Amino acid sequence: MTGMWQCQGVTSASTAGAVRQGSLRELNLAVVLRRIAAADRPPSRAEIAARTGLTRATVSAVVDDLIAGRLVTEADPAPRTGAGRPARGLVLAGDGPAGLGLEINVDYLAACVVDLAGAVRHHVVHRADLRPVSPADALTRLAALAADARAAAVRQGLTLAGAALAVPGLVGDGGLVRLAPNLGWRDVDVPRLLAGHRLAEPVDGVPPLVVDNEANLAALGELHAGPPGPASFLHISGEVGIGAGIVLDGTLFRGARGWSGEIGHIPVHPEGRPCRCGGRGCLEQYAGQEAILAAAGLAGAELPADTAATRLADLAAAGDPVTLAALADAGTALGVAVAGVVNLLDLDTVVLGGGYAPLAPWLRPPVVAEISRRVLTAAWSPVTVRPAALGAQSAAVGGAASVVRLIVDRPVGWLARYG
Template sequence: MTARLTSASSAPVRQSSVRAHNLALVLSTVAESADPPSRAAVAAVTGLTRATVSALVDDLIAGGLLTELDPPPRTGAGRPAAGLALASTGPAGLGLEINVDYLAVCVVDLTGVVRQRLVEHADQRPAVAADALTALGRLAARARHAAEADGLVVAGAALAVPGLVSAGSVLDAPNLGWQNVDALALLRGVPELADLPIVVDNEANLAALGELRVAGGEQTFLYVSGEIGIGAGLVIDGQLYRGARGWSGEIGHVTVHPGGRACRCGSNGCLEQYAGQEALGAGEPQAAAALGIALAAVVNLLDVPVIVLGGAYATYFDRLRDGIEAELRRRVLTARLAPVTLRAARLGTNAAVRGAADAVVRGVRDDPAAWLRRVG
């Protein structure tokens, strides 16, 4: 008897999987529509039956994900259909950020609007990791309480950290002086956050994802975050590239001056010693050139068409632009064929904490069935 092999593609599809797919399809159709679509319009776009769409919409409304708008005034024969829109009350994302000289939190609702934002400016380097994260947790609790008083339900939290992250642990954040810090466990130890799903990620990665949401159609770009340290997030065809171990983007430790200044990472001549926030504040004359040299190398290697400068670089963009573009013209092999677009981040200095909150919201929008199970 010949054994029959069953591939994943030929395996039967569970009814629950079909429903989960269709819920996400309906929700994304509403989210991506230029104008609030009716139930009939959603059925026409998705190919689902009107009855199926109506049942799914009812579930999404009950779960706080969609709202049905009042129909417009009648202008002729027939009854105008009510439109659908993402709910501005219901699930929201809690973004957390710890950086060298500040703590930040924000709450973003399902429509992408920032509903709460709190920042505490203080040097985090003297603080041990547990104390810094406890302080961040208290700040986050304040934002959560305010959001919930405004009718929102915080669905989860994401923490942005300037360092190498793996499975919730910060393996190395040289500018904070952290090594092998279990940030996830420390945040879960904050009573006001203990019930939330929490993820930890590199701040430049989350900033890049936040910028992707407001990028106006740009699907491939390099996001560079200028703080005390310098990180980068690479987005290719709308997807974040993380590298084999999830540690890509450490552009701040690209060598721009071999044998140059000592860096906190243990090497010499790293980009952040010449173009980090401290160097910019001190009026470093080589900042734009050093940054341009590093960025040109990235473009030559990866053929990135757009470079987005965020963090402090968004603030200093006008001061840095000419010097960076001069190096790109000089050093990028294809500069005359296809000049690189250089722009400031649309989210400015808020990109990382906003991107962290957006990551939570995106999870709800991508898998509304999971959210409905939580609240059902």
């Protein structure tokens, strides 16, 4: 494949559109930057040319632009055994654009900064029960964390190019939070309430604020944290509520209206315990954080989210029989729901994220047992159940990572201002 070629005509409307939309330079920038982002080890200019089909001269010119725009930097050359001067490898820059990830959950606020290479450069969690706090007050507190994060980014030479806010609920058009049942929010206009706060610098093609479901952003974090390439998995965020992000072939599946992933409301005992949602027997009532705490004899202990999971993990590690039984029951309920999902979607990987990540040693065995027992294809094709790579609070990190991903996918918007 060569990078420059002549064509006489194109008849497919979609193909013609794809070529026309982007200028040649825009396409070249994106192709080279994505190649650097996806490489196992820092590639040289020659290797990029060989893999993309672009000429050496084109790659060099594009790389110069990317370096000047603080998107790419040269890595120390790797030792080589062959003759000649070793070629310098290229890596994503650690002093260019960064993403701001924010999270508001039932019992904590979080803010983090992730650079283009995916490194977390700042991360603060503020623990507080937010159920008695008004949405406006909660968002004012969050804005203070965001301002601290922005200052930390500036100190490290980074420029915040956009922000993503994770919420434990259903997000509608324009960032309106339609319902966050465990927070008690209904129709909260988050962008309006945050309008007075500057969260990031304006960059063409990067929204200044994306509001998304926390389970979605946590799944995106897991996707970008893993090895590059297509992947399909179910990422489950176990907090007070339980949400799922469904990644199919490397893309988050959002559903008809963007409200997919409500795994916490899959019925596991159809006429069982009443749920806040109005239904009965929802998974959340058997495997949500409050259900586990209650079964472990810790109900009303007023533990913040990550403390609750840590506390349960400590008790389980110490062999406390009541805690072990509570986690086994929660894992079985989770396994019943997951087995249904795997039967339906034929996914081969299930990731235990959020508050489930530190509890994975105890939740995993009953989940695996239910899958083995109930999934029709389990005999031929094992399902991997593993803790999330990002651990708890991956939603804020995933949100920040999704911001920088926008720049990797379309660097021209950033370069227009900072190149």
